[in-house]
Amino acid sequence: MSTGHSGQKELEGWIKPPNPELYINPLPVRIWHWLNALGFVVLILTGIQIRYANLFNVLSFETAVKTHNWVAFTVIANYFVWLGFYLFSDKITVYHPELNMRKFFDKAFKQIIYYSYGIFRGEKSPHKVQPYDKFNPMQSITYQIVMLLVVPIQFITGIMMWDIKRFEAPIAFLGGIRSVDTVHVLIFIFFVSFTMIHAYMGALGHTPSAHFKEMFTGYEEE
Ligand code: HEM
Numbered sequence: 001m002s003t004g005h006s007g008q009k010e011l012e013g014w015i016k017p018p019n020p021e022l023y024i025n026p027l028p029v030r031i032w033h034w035l036n037a038l039g040f041v042v043l044i045l046t047g048i049q050i051r052y053a054n055l056f057n058v059l060s061f062e063t064a065v066k067t068h069n070w071v072a073f074t075v076i077a078n079y080f081v082w083l084g085f086y087l088f089s090d091k092i093t094v095y096h097p098e099l100n101m102r103k104f105f106d107k108a109f110k111q112i113i114y115y116s117y118g119i120f121r122g123e124k125s126p127h128k129v130q131p132y133d134k135f136n137p138m139q140s141i142t143y144q145i146v147m148l149l150v151v152p153i154q155f156i157t158g159i160m161m162w163d164i165k166r167f168e169a170p171i172a173f174l175g176g177i178r179s180v181d182t183v184h185v186l187i188f189i190f191f192v193s194f195t196m197i198h199a200y201m202g203a204l205g206h207t208p209s210a211h212f213k214e215m216f217t218g219y220e221e222e
Pocket of ligand 1: 025029033036037038040041139143146147151195198199202211212214215
């Protein structure tokens, strides 16, 4: 009795080597992302408690401020996991901006048409996810602005308000504590909307859970 060929095939089915072409979210990015997401949710909730202390009292003002500060410093430290990973790995290509404006707008337009029309007709996304080019043009521009501009401004304004005495000079330079606070609150409002839209868009893969799984396992589903 020979099990040779079919036996080998069967074995391959069981111990299929992972396909590197589908490995799109490396471990540091996954750890950073879920810690960051959890941190943002806590920051948003404690931020609401701090801002509207007169409206409700789920946490005392003091506990809300303390939690907000500790979680904020954890989120800031965690940001450097993301930044360090991309700066020191060849995966930085996923964040390279498309400098050819014609090409960028052409691809972005196709993506918008897909999200507003094609997706409802069961069409495939015009962007093919690849380890070194995983973002579609809309994701690419959004994540660049969020991670390199909005998030750092939120950290800096937050740190200034954490110790207003120590940061007296830069606060005065930026127009006083009211201006710094206004920027922090406006970005807070942005992040409430961003997190909701981003989580919704995360459910728009070929199945509702596909992108979430990718962010846990690292691999895109076949
Ligand atoms: C709480 C809810 C959140 C959920 C459910 C969620 C879900 C996801 C999913 C499924 C992906 C992979 C698909 C994709 O790349 O678009 C992703 C990526 C990403 N998310 Fe989130 N996310 C959440 C919060 C956040 C927050 C608060 C930020 C704020 C900075 C954020 C920033 C990012 C970035 C920058 C990427 C791309 C990661 C990279 O490869 O560099 N996410 N998210």
